[in-house]
Amino acid sequence: MSDIRNGKLYGMIFLFFLVCLVVGGFFLMEYFTSSPAPITKEETREVAIEKNLKLNPSEEYIYYLNNDLKNELYGINYQDIKINIDSSSARTTEIKLNEEMALLRDSFKKLDDVTLTEEEENKISYKETGIYEAKYAKYTRYFYQNYATILKDNYSFDCFNGEKYLTSVAYVFDTKTGELLTNADLLQLYNLNITKIKEKIQERLNTKQSKVTLEKEEDGEKITEEVEVIDIPETLNNLNAENYALYIDKGGFLNVSYLVKSIEKDYNDVIIID
Numbered sequence: 557m558s559d560i561r562n563g564k565l566y567g568m569i570f571l572f573f574l575v576c577l578v579v580g581g582f583f584l585m586e587y588f589t590s591s592p593a594p595i596t597k598e599e600t601r602e603v604a605i606e607k608n609l610k611l612n613p614s615e616e617y618i619y620y621l622n623n624d625l626k627n628e629l630y631g632i633n634y635q636d637i638k639i640n641i642d643s644s645s646a647r648t649t650e651i652k653l654n655e656e657m658a659l660l661r662d663s664f665k666k667l668d669d670v671t672l673t674e675e676e677e678n679k680i681s682y683k684e685t686g687i688y689e690a691k692y693a694k695y696t697r698y699f700y701q702n703y704a705t706i707l708k709d710n711y712s713f714d715c716f717n718g719e720k721y722l723t724s725v726a727y728v729f730d731t732k733t734g735e736l737l738t739n740a741d742l743l744q745l746y747n748l749n750i751t752k753i754k755e756k757i758q759e760r761l762n763t764k765q766s767k768v769t770l771e772k773e774e775d776g777e778k779i780t781e782e783v784e785v786i787d788i789p790e791t792l793n794n795l796n797a798e799n800y801a802l803y804i805d806k807g808g809f810l811n812v813s814y815l816v817k818s819i820e821k822d823y824n825d826v827i828i829i830d
Contacts, residue, residue, distance in 0.1 A: 563824070609642045609734050617641055617704035618697045626664060627685055630711075630719050634661045637677050637706065643734025649727055653708070662690040667715060677724045680715045689714040698806050702732045705803045707813065709824065719822055721824040724813035726803035742802045746810045746830045753800075753812055753829055760827050761788050761816070768819075787817040802829075 610617065617640050626632040636654050639646040665688040672680075690713045698705040710722040728737045743749055767782045791814070799816040807827075813826045
């Protein structure tokens with residue numbers, strides 16, 4: 557009886573061994589005979605390299621040449637400008653500004669260069685400068701991220717009236733493209749319009765407004781009246797012809813430089829719009 561049981565046990569063991577051998581052999585054959593999975597080669601990614609538009613890598617995007625300082629007190633300084641950007645817009649602007657500067661240089665006259673009458677001599681209020689008259693521009697540079705700005709403030713001076721502010725012009729370049737941005741481009745960039753600019757300017761001028769008492773003659777009689785110093789309506793109206801300069805300062809803020817009309821003396825004002 558035990559022999560029969562032992563025989564069955566051996567038989568089951570043998571059968572299990574046989575099944576393992578068959579199944580294992582099958583998987584071994586599959587492993588050695590099957591083709592390896594194809595290796596997919598990843599495509600090489602092209603990395604965009606930002607083009608450096610500087611003509612001279614060691615200089616700023618805007619720098620000056622040929623400084624000729626005539627008067628330090630009033631900042632009368634004739635200088636050529638170099639726009640260190642490789643673009644047609646930069647070259648055109650550079651040529652234009654330097655041609656204008658050449659004309660300004662020619663406007664400079666000393667008191668020694670002119671003959672004055674005694675009456676004219678007595679009217680001179682700024683004799684200590686030694687300057688008879690001059691037209692000149694004051695440049696300011698601003699750099700912010702990929703924007704390079706030239707702000708040009710235009711002035712005149714004469715020995716009778718002193719310095720007079722005329723206008724401001726700004727040139728804002730995108731240093732990635734080399735293109736010159738217009739006022740419309742800047743307004744779109746900051747999501748603004750001329751109406752919002754006027755509102756900001758009016759708010760500012762309202763806080764600076766003051767009154768003076770003037771005496772005038774009317775129908776042969778002297779009368780006095782109080783008048784506002786700043787002509788706000790005329791100042792705002794002057795903006796309609798784009799008589800203002802928009803530029804991006806070193807902090808990335810959009811500024812407007814404009815002429816303030818005044819009964820005393822017109823002057824320049826600059827405010828941050830956004």
